[in-house]
Amino acid sequence: MSDSIDYFGSGDEIFQNKELLQVSHLPDSDRIIGRQTELTNLANAIKPATRGNTPNNVLVYGKTGTGKSLCSKFITQQATERASKNGVTVGVAYVDCLQDSTETQAIQSVGHQLNDPAETDVTIPHSGLSTSEYYRRLWNIVDDRYDVALVILDEVDKIESDDILMQFSRAVESGKLEASKIGLIGISNKVRYKESLDERVKSSLCEREYVFAPYDANQIREILRSRADAFHDGVLEDAVIPRVAALSAREHGDARKAIDIFRFAGEIAEEEGESTVTEACVDQAHEREETSRLAELISKSPSHAKMVLQAMAFLAQQSEEEGIPSTDIYEMYKNVCEQEGSEHLKLRRVRDILSELEFLSIIDQERKWAGKGKGNYMENRLIDDPKVIIAACNETER
Ligand SMILES: Nc1ncnc2c1ncn2[C@@H]1O[C@H](COP(=O)(O)OP(=O)(O)O)[C@@H](O)[C@H]1O
Ligand SMILES: [Mg+2]
Structure with missing residues (x-):
């Protein structure tokens, strides 16, 4: 081996599994901290689905980073498993309405997730169909493949038209779905979202409503601890987790922000060639997180x-x-x-x-x-x- 400089450094001295600190990472149930009440409520609302009956439609509110998306994804997944033990087929579709903000995009997305063209002989082209034809195909897919479909509409306040909420929540009573049932979980960061809804949509979407409160410092500390194995043993100094938790709880109680600061602190230690993550890294990470969050807001x-x-x-x-x-x-x-x-x-x-x-x-x-x-x-x-x-x-x- 020559003595040339290795620009990739000597490897992963700080992180052993950085994946655990990505926002997209879906933790196991034993790593969901402090949300037992919320998960129980959600489970009760959608429980009829596990027996093949119509679940309650749910609206979940709360500030960003309070675990709304995580808990909704987790509980619907668990419902699917429970249903299958009962011999019931539940399908789950998750729509990020920030990305799929038009009615057609949202139906297409649900259709793609629930369909298997080999099984149904139905296709969902990216364009060229009328909205009502997209709906018709979707109802066929659901009737064909599932006893119950659960549809999560995340950031539902970003959807351009309420029609989709109406169509979904009325699919059974209007006779569009013949054999199957459908349940909606709408998620919103806006506490006043409901006020903007048409009365009829409101009464069908909001059968159950749950508010997710911001986390306190203890809960954030637990959330971070449960992901500390993202780092190598002995790399985190004792003050790191309490410091990140204190900073995040004081400002927002936002778990996403806390996890970001935690990851940035590790990256800063890495960039500076340190062998441990220190409290000073956390303070720098906090500033970096604020700058990047503000830069994102400001760039828009x-x-x-x-x-x-x-x-x-x-x-x-x-x-x-x-x-x-x-x-x-x-x-x-x-x-x-x-x-x-x-x-x-x-x-x-x-x-x-x-x-x-x-x-x-x-x-x-x-x-x-x-x-x-x-x-x-x-x-x-x-x-x-x-x-x-x-x-x-x-x-x-x-
Ligand atoms: N109770 C919790 N336990 C463990 N991790 C959590 C918890 N709540 C949120 N997180 C994590 O924090 C981040 C933000 O959560 P998310 O569900 O996206 O929040 P929201 O949808 O309310 O904005 C995700 O990475 C998620 O895995
Ligand atoms: Mg979310």
């Missing part, structure tokens, strides 16, 4: 929203004051526009942008009383460190 924002944020970050760095009046931000924003060689928007539009940023949880807003004869004004505060905001804005420019 229009360019003026970025410039408004940059203006806020510059002001926050200059002043000790926490809250910044919208009009001050506006003046700084005009400077940023000038530097970027871009026309500035009117104050009214910038106010709209600020309230959009609040909606995205990038800033906080508070209405203040300026004094008699002066009325109200709005104070704005960045939630993250201005350094992180500037880094995220710069990252999205490339």
Whole structure:
């Protein structure tokens, strides 16, 4: 062997099974922490399916990273196994409505997952059929192959039309399905989603409703511990898991975020050639996670929203004051526009942008009383460190 430099490093000294820290990884039931009540509720709602009867339609709410997708996938899988012991065939389809947001895309996706063309002689082409023909084929497939179909519509608030909810929840009573039954599990991060639904859809989709609460620090600690074997033995310093859990619980109670920070901490140790993951790696990882999350949010924002944020970050760095009046931000924003060689928007539009940023949880807003004869004004505060905001804005420019 020559002494040439090995650019791939000496190998996997930190991680032994990094797969456990990917978002797509579906843990075993004994690794689902602190969701017994939620899983029991879901199981009760869909239990009739395991005997070949019509399950209750369910709506699951909660903030991101509270285990909604995980628990829904897990419980439907378990229902399939239980059903098969009872001699009942249950089919499960999982639709990510963020990706398949039109009615046709969603039905196609369900159709593909439930179909086996060799068995049914039915095909689901990617285009060329009317919506009603896609439905007709889907009902044929379900009638042909299953006693019950369970359909998970994840991020259901992203679906462009409620028609699909109506069609699915009424498939049996409208006589579209002759022999089989269907059950829906809708998942949403928006607590107000239900209010936007048509009364009839609401009453059929929301037979059961469950809210998933954010995790506390103890639960996040357990979730991380149960995945600590992603790392080699002895690589994690004792303070690492408690630190990640404390940071994540304080901010959001979001398990996804916690797992991301955990993985980043390992990657940072790896990049720096350390033999252990330290608390300092966690703090860096936390910053990296925030930057990448913000960069993603910001990259989806229009360019003026970025410039408004940059203006806020510059002001926050200059002043000790926490809250910044919208009009001050506006003046700084005009400077940023000038530097970027871009026309500035009117104050009214910038106010709209600020309230959009609040909606995205990038800033906080508070209405203040300026004094008699002066009325109200709005104070704005960045939630993250201005350094992180500037880094995220710069990252999205490339
Ligand atoms: N109770 C839990 N036990 C173990 N891992 C969990 C738990 N809840 C969430 N996770 C993990 O956290 C990440 C986010 O969970 P997910 O179900 O996608 O959240 P949601 O759908 O509510 O946004 C996934 O990687 C998931 O495996
Ligand atoms: Mg989800």
